Amino acid sequence: MSTEKSDALVIRLADFSESSRVVTLFTREQGKVAALAKGAKRLRGPFEAALDLLSFCRVVFIRKSSGGLDLLTEAQLTRRFAPPGRDLNALYGGYYVAELLDGLTEEHDPHPDLFDAALRTLDAIASGSDPRLPILQFELTVLKEVGRLPELDACCACHQPLELGAAARFWVSQGGLICPACSRPEYQHSEIQPGTVALLRALADDDSTLAQRLSITPRQYQELRRTLTSAISHTLERRPKMLALLKF
Amino acid sequence: MARRDFHPEEHPFGPAVGRLVNRLADLPGVGRKSAERLANHLVSCSKREALELADAIRDVKERVHRCQRCFNLTDGELCPICRDSRRDAAVVCVVEQPRDVASLEATGVFQGVYHVLGGRLAPLEGITPGDLTIDSLVERVRNQGVRELVMATNPTLEGDGTALFITNLLEGSGVKITRLARGIATGSVLEFANREMLADALRGRQSF
Numbered sequence A: 001m002s003t004e005k006s007d008a009l010v011i012r013l014a015d016f017s018e019s020s021r022v023v024t025l026f027t028r029e030q031g032k033v034a035a036l037a038k039g040a041k042r043l044r045g046p047f048e049a050a051l052d053l054l055s056f057c058r059v060v061f062i063r064k065s066s067g068g069l070d071l072l073t074e075a076q077l078t079r080r081f082a083p084p085g086r087d088l089n090a091l092y093g094g095y096y097v098a099e100l101l102d103g104l105t106e107e108h109d110p111h112p113d114l115f116d117a118a119l120r121t122l123d124a125i126a127s128g129s130d131p132r133l134p135i136l137q138f139e140l141t142v143l144k145e146v147g148r149l150p151e152l153d154a155c156c157a158c159h160q161p162l163e164l165g166a167a168a169r170f171w172v173s174q175g176g177l178i179c180p181a182c183s184r185p186e187y188q189h190s191e192i193q194p195g196t197v198a199l200l201r202a203l204a205d206d207d208s209t210l211a212q213r214l215s216i217t218p219r220q221y222q223e224l225r226r227t228l229t230s231a232i233s234h235t236l237e238r239r240p241k242m243l244a245l246l247k248f
Numbered sequence B: 001m002a003r004r005d006f007h008p009e010e011h012p013f014g015p016a017v018g019r020l021v022n023r024l025a026d027l028p029g030v031g032r033k034s035a036e037r038l039a040n041h042l043v044s045c046s047k048r049e050a051l052e053l054a055d056a057i058r059d060v061k062e063r064v065h066r067c068q069r070c071f072n073l074t075d076g077e078l079c080p081i082c083r084d085s086r087r088d089a090a091v092v093c094v095v096e097q098p099r100d101v102a103s104l105e106a107t108g109v110f111q112g113v114y115h116v117l118g119g120r121l122a123p124l125e126g127i128t129p130g131d132l133t134i135d136s137l138v139e140r141v142r143n144q145g146v147r148e149l150v151m152a153t154n155p156t157l158e159g160d161g162t163a164l165f166i167t168n169l170l171e172g173s174g175v176k177i178t179r180l181a182r183g184i185a186t187g188s189v190l191e192f193a194n195r196e197m198l199a200d201a202l203r204g205r206q207s208f
Helices: A088-104 A112-126 A132-145 A194-204 A208-213 A218-236 B015-025 B032-044 B047-063 B098-107 B134-143 B157-169 B195-203
Strands: A002-015 A021-027 A031-037 A056-063 A070-079 A168-171 A176-178 A190-192 B088-095 B112-116 B148-151 B176-179
Touching (some): A002 A031, A002 A070, A002 A088, A021 A112, A031 A056, A088 A112, A088 A132, A112 A132, A132 A194, A190 A194, A194 A218, B015 B032, B088 B134, B098 B112, B112 B134, B148 B157, B157 B176
Parallel strands (some): A031 A070, B088 B112, B088 B148
Antiparallel strands (some): A002 A021, A002 A056, A021 A031, A056 A070, A168 A176
16 A cells, blocks of 8 residues: 555546545546545545545545555645536536546556646636637547547558648548548548648647637538547547537 | 454344344444444344334335425425425525435524425436426426525535526526525634635625
8 A cells, every 4th residue: 555645636426425435536647546535525624625526636545555446535625627607518518528537548547648638628618718629629638648549640541641731531440531542432431621630630739829820610610529529439439428418 | 353244144143133233234324333233222122112213214214205396305295394384485495405405404594495406417427407306496486486596506516517507597587596605604713714715705705
């Protein structure tokens, strides 16, 4: 058993007993951690009501060598996720970040860059600006971090580089874009405009300034959404629950 | 040495006591040792005392159900709060669980009536509006002259999200929607209040 300290984001809470909870945390240093928080519902104690969904906390936990649940011993709140005004879509955007972190990462597999990206995304959503772009960018970051980012630079079939300005098709089961020459009517793929391919590359490179400079048309949003929903659902092996509620 | 948990059939006092210990140990907050102590008490107390407990449990399970109006627990058609004509039926306090009604009633401050949602919206756990009594609340507001809704869902992200969902649903209905105040407790010391409580107290400050 070892005591660990880390910055953490609460991504799931489940009641364990009258006052205790099992808390799933996405930590910067340890990745996803499931820990028992004894007395988590009590106002007084080592957690001080810090353990709410999407709260950003500094935590101390005892890691169990037996493979059982870790034991959370302390949590100090840094900040809560507070969606702006009466915006349910922003709240659902926050839930979606939690769903992706929980569904696509493994326990004790750290991804510090993903942790920072999650905080950035939640801050952007909480700021009241349009949540669509930060969420798209976060989806690409998650896919990149877990090694499932679709191939966006070369054709998945012939491996030739895809030229800038050329239309392409997205074939999720082959892992990315294919060029028009390799496309076949029997393949299950969707067409993507050259502008959308450029946007996907910019967002995947975390080039937020470039992405913000580009004006995104409703059609491009639609294509981005369709492509990323397809890639996320393929990796998660189910359609994310929050996509049914989020308005894009 | 680790304590040995008996299989009911192997309990030294016989399988009947073993089964009782197991059932008691299933109750929230009761561990194996407490269950043994309670079982020993029930074995040694008078038959009348033990059977009164059994009858009380049977009564609760057979007679207690949800109030037809507010979904609080009751053994009649309407709960005592909904039946009480001295309560202001135009002011409805919305809570997640019947135990929240008990907590608020213990304050003796609230003179309105309640609406128990039966939980909170948690889309990540698959809990949707259809799983709660939100439709009945909306109908109550629209048809029973409700003047004010006091949102007393838990002050968590999901509790606030549930209150927000209901507020958006009732937009334009003309009902006044308020929520419980947040901040520091009377009798506490500012120096020891946490940052979150102080921030809530500052945001929710009132005129003297």
